[in-house]
Amino acid sequence: MEMTREAVSDAERAAVRECAEEVLRRLAGEHAVLREDQWRAIEALVIDRRRVLCVQRTGWGKSAVYFVATALLRDGMTAEPGDPPAGPTVIVSPLLALMRNQVEAAARAGIRARTINSANLDEWSEITEEIRNGTVDVLLISPERLNNPDFRDNVLPGLAAGTGLLVVDEAHCVSDWGHDFRPDYRRLRTFLAGLPGRTPVLATTATANARVTADVADQLGDALVLRGTLDRDSLRLAVLELPDPSHRLAWLADHLDRLPGSGIVYTLTVAAATETAKFLRSRGFPVASYTGQVEDADRRAAEQDLMDNKIKALVATSALGMGFDKPDLGFVVHLGAPPSPIAYYQQVGRAGRAVEHAEVVLLPGAEDAAIWRYFASLAFPPEEQVRAVLNALSPERPLSTPALEPIVDLRRARLELMLKVLDVDGAVHRTRGGWLSTGEPWTYDTARLRRVAEARSAEQQTMIDYAQTSTCRMEFLRRCLDDPEAKPCGRCDTCTEPIFDAEVSSESLAAANVFLGHPGIDIAPKKLWPSGMPTVGVELKGKIGPADQIRPGRAVGRLSDQGWGSRLRPLVAPDSPDGPLSDELAGAVVEVLKSWAHGDNAWEQRPAAVVAVGSNRRPELVESIAARIATVGRLPMLGTLTSTHIGDNEPRGNSAQRVLALHNAFTIPPAIIEALADLDGPVLLVDDLVDSGWTMAIAGRALRRAGAQGVLPLALAVSG
Structure with missing residues (x-):
């Protein structure tokens, strides 16, 4: 026709x-x-x-x-x-x-x-x-x-x-x-x-x-x-305020079997997804983790297992936020609140598409705001950094993203996002060899970026308001999406009697405390120098040679960990006051050393001495860690490396910038050089925070070149 x-x-x-x-x-x-x-x-x-x-x-x-x-x-x-x-x-x-x-x-x-x-x-x-x-x-x-x-x-x-x-x-x-x-x-x-x-x-x-x-x-x-209307009459929304990550994990362990069918447990970070899945498996639940760091084949297998109801839940980051279609998904639980009620509505919308009802539970955490601030810090860079990139590019010779890193202090993901925006705006052009300047005029839209940032901040506050509201939760979300038909749903925990309470069993809480309280994570050594260093006058490239290499190390925990993260973040935050190591953290450091000596991936040789990394921001903390280890381990404390870089403990945007700032920053005092000659074993190199990993790599290289047989890095915390 x-x-x-x-x-x-x-x-x-x-x-x-x-x-x-x-x-x-x-x-x-x-x-x-x-x-x-x-x-x-x-x-x-x-x-x-x-x-x-x-x-x-x-x-x-x-x-x-x-x-x-x-x-x-x-x-x-x-x-x-x-x-x-x-x-x-x-x-x-x-x-x-x-x-x-x-x-x-x-x-x-x-x-x-x-x-x-x-x-x-x-x-x-x-x-x-x-x-x-x-x-x-x-x-x-x-x-x-x-x-x-x-x-x-x-x-x-x-x-x-x-x-x-x-x-x-x-x-x-x-x-x-x-x-x-x-x-x-x-x-x-x-x-x-x-x-x-x-x-x-x-x-x-x-x-x-x-x-x-x-x-x-x-x-x-x-x-x-x-x-159309955005009501989802199959969803029953609830919020439970629990005091800490241990209680949230315990609540999951106590209630996962009560949640209908199979579903999704969302977390805000990769570390939290990995930890939560591991804990739930230890309590006998068939679950799988799903993050951007999981191999594609494993993600596919996990998706299919959930589709086939072979597992109770996927424990996922926002990598599963869009595009997963399981009509009979019975529940969505959030460990930590997303930074936007609109993002939250989208994620909970995975559930209840072809079932009579689905349970949606938010378990917000005190650490949520800090995680939101971190992700907000990855927004579009300041104008001077954008101009530095534009000035570095030419219309004839393309530069790759790694080649731009020594020029501008931005992490790879943030640099690539900026280049994509500039490409869309017509200021740069992506070609086979990298990026070219188009020579077209470009204006930094300060006013619009400020308005977007203000909108993001308002969304975060609205998410806090959602968790605390005494009005209908579905109506609240629908109003956030400007749904003109928003009205009370009659189903959520504010419209009716709550189905779930905040009580957890002593058994599950004890198990969660033990799980989250166990300190110790690996620190992988750097093996390659960043690309493009010779272009900024630093003759370091390719593999880091065996004579300059440090060995695998250990830290108490990650800042994003559900357990140790909440205790470590206040200690190493940029505005935290300096001070000696607490007894609680000293005990954790000792536990890390014990497991390092006797557990899986144990060190090949016991350290023979302790050296502290010079710190301009937290010298008392770093030196107290080193001194405590030396006392407990009955090891000689050789001293502290001096650093000529004022911002040596500040996280840098990318690896190239970090190496550029640190490659000649450390000086080995003569007393340490003299002591290294008499040692029979590696040096334990102590710092408070490992961010990019380059402080340990370059300070360790300096020790190796001064005569250390090996360097074992130890830190309180790893960022990320």
Whole structure:
């Protein structure tokens, strides 16, 4: 049936709707019926060839819209005379988990879907050929692909010209007002500009307030906005205030079996996810951890185990925040609050999509605000750092990200994010060898960045208010998302009697205290010098030679640990006063040394002496640690290395900057050099905090060159 947009009768629209309902039944079951707004979106895309923004709750059926629209467009039933066959639908999707779910869902509707992402590089050529041959109905790509030089230059132009439908999933990522802004999404402007005039575009999200909705709609152009109620009548929300991490772990151990079905336990950090999963397994629960540091194959296996209900829970970071589709997920528990109620709504929206009710429990922690501040510190850098990068780049000779690190004091991830923003703004261009300057003028938008930072701060306070509110929790979240239909839900712990209390068993609490109270983590030695050091006059490159190497070391704990982190953070915070080591921490240091001597990965040779790293910020603390170890271990205290670098204990932005600052900073006093000549064994090198690891590496190198047989690093804390 051929029809023109100008002359589509009601009968013809009804015929298209019947075909759409048939595709939906193949996708979702014989009793499935299109919601009215689903049909409005499909009608606008397929018949009117418009741009549409769907802001609808998780589980509403946004993916059904684009799969049904794809099937109709590929069938050509709404094509105008002379139109070529519709090309594949291109879905820009943020996470591999979502891609895998979507490929499986498409197959149920007879739609052939393929993905191009970092995990299937060996399939790219085959998939590209299938696209040319017209055998791919849906292509899922990550936003990062849009600026991969090969993909951008060789695949994207043809893809944009032949796309039948563009879908932007999790479209709130387009807006820097959104809780999960990703600069790669801004490249969609270029993609949109390359689309033929009648190409329909669909943007979808479950988590956009009015400001983000307006921003995304503005970037789409003339868009039909379909915004529905955000109530989730299957979710029962609750908040429990527990005194510390041990109580939160104990509560989980006591209540996990009471939570319905299988679910997700979210944490704010990788360390917390790893620890929590390990503790729950020690209490007999089948769980798996899911973080950005878990190998892709292991993440896939964990996802499948949860889908098949082989495990009770995934213990996950926000790596599982978007794109995981398990309709019968029975619960979501948060150990620590996300920094935004909008992000929280999105994560809890994973649960209760195809079950009568699901439990949602927030267990906020006193340390949440410190973690929020850390992640906020990774925002767009100050103007002087941005200008330093722009000044270093030329239009002719590209510089890689590692080559830029000795020039600007930014960690790799933050530097790359900044470069992506500059690329989107047209100030730099990514090419095969790295980054080039375009020479285009660029303005640092101080006012907008300040407004975004203020919005982030306000979101954090709102999350605190959510935990403390005495009003309906679902209504609170819906108002945060500017849902005009927000009203009391009648289900949450403020609307009705709470189901859960804060009591924990003495047995579980004791187990949690023992688990979190055990000190000791490994410190891996540095093995390679940072790239690009010779360009800034430091002749260090390649592998660190055996004669300069230090050995693996130990620390009491990480600052992000649930157990020791809360005790270590106040001690090594930038504004903490200096002072001697407490008896509690001295006992922990002794426990670390005992396990190091006799446990797994024990040292090969007992240390023969102790040396302290010179500290300008906390000299009394560092020297008291070294002195206590020397006394307990009956070892000679050789003294303290002197440092000429005033900021020697300050975390640096990246490894190159840290090495640049420290490579000649340490002086070995003559008395230590003389004592090293008589030692038969390694030196225990003591510091308070290991951040990048380069202080230990360079101070240890200096000791090795002064005659130390080996260097064993020991610290109170490791950052991160």
